[in-house]
Amino acid sequence: MREKKKYLEGTAQVLRDSQRENEKYAVNVLGKEFIVYPNVFSPKYFNDTEFFAKELPVNKGDEILEIGCGTGIVSIFAAWKGASSIIATDINPDAVKNAMENVRLYNLENRITPLQGDVFGPIKNDRFDVIFWNVPFAYVKRRGISMTERAVYDPGYRSLKKLIHEAKEYLKPGGRLLIGFSSTIGHIGFLKGILKEAGYKTMVSGAMDGKQFKSPKVNSTKVHSVKFRLFEARL
Numbered sequence: 648m649r650e651k652k653k654y655l656e657g658t659a660q661v662l663r664d665s666q667r668e669n670e671k672y673a674v675n676v677l678g679k680e681f682i683v684y685p686n687v688f689s690p691k692y693f694n695d696t697e698f699f700a701k702e703l704p705v706n707k708g709d710e711i712l713e714i715g716c717g718t719g720i721v722s723i724f725a726a727w728k729g730a731s732s733i734i735a736t737d738i739n740p741d742a743v744k745n746a747m748e749n750v751r752l753y754n755l756e757n758r759i760t761p762l763q764g765d766v767f768g769p770i771k772n773d774r775f776d777v778i779f780w781n782v783p784f785a786y787v788k789r790r791g792i793s794m795t796e797r798a799v800y801d802p803g804y805r806s807l808k809k810l811i812h813e814a815k816e817y818l819k820p821g822g823r824l825l826i827g828f829s830s831t832i833g834h835i836g837f838l839k840g841i842l843k844e845a846g847y848k849t850m851v852s853g854a855m856d857g858k859q860f861k862s863p864k865v866n867s868t869k870v871h872s873v874k875f876r877l878f879e880a881r882l
């Protein structure tokens with residue numbers, strides 16, 4: 648528990664560092680350049696983006712929903728891996744604009760559609776082969792957090808519960824719910840409990856110790872090495 652508290656404090660520090668940016672800037676992820684807006688979850692400060700951009704398992708022709716797309720980088724890599732269409736949503740309007748700019752940068756407007764909204768809010772009658780969210784895995788009790796804080800904190804794990812319970816209405820038969828999570832910061836027991844209660848079969852399809860990444864490049868994250876896991880859940 649003390650260890651988790653240390654990681655939570657580290658995350659809060661990295662988030663504060665990232666909030667000092669006051670203009671758009673460029674980052675390099677897996678050899679490609681992208682734009683990051685100031686109050687959007689940034690791969691310059693957090694290395695989950697790179698992990699999920701690399702590890703997200705995509706089959707050719709998959710129709711994908713990425714919730715909480717941030718800069719849109721994971722969706723763009725999913726398109727390069729062969730996904731036929733991707734809806735990329737985020738609750739943060741700046742993230743949606745940021746994702747749109749990166750989508751245009753690589754001429755992917757015909758395959759990736761960024762939309763603003765809360766979890767499944769912007770989705771109408773579509774069903775997907777893959778629903779993915781690199782969730783804000785830090786649990787906090789307090790509500791009323793800022794838009795930037797929502798990138799890492801999920802009050803009461805309310806959004807996580809919504810994702811898991813409502814995904815059933817948006818998955819095609821045989822579809823996969825992929826959840827990006829952290830064993831160092833998140834409460835894995837909670838996550839597994841919600842998945843079980845909702846009737847999913849779950850396996851870990853990818854795991855990575857943050858230390859194995861060369862980026863991000865800022866000091867705060869070098870001392871704050873978080874472990875990530877990709878959970879794959881099916882009904």
Ligand SMILES: C[S@@+](CC[C@H](N)C(=O)[O-])C[C@H]1O[C@@H](n2cnc3c(N)ncnc32)[C@H](O)[C@@H]1O
Pocket residue numbers: 688690695696699714715716717718719720721736737738739742764765766781782783784794797798799806
């Ligand atoms: C950990 S960040 C991941 C960003 C991006 N996918 C990446 O890996 O770089 C979580 C994202 O979820 C978004 N988010 C938080 N709560 C949300 C909600 N209720 N509905 C949709 N998006 C949400 C945040 O704004 C943030 O962009």
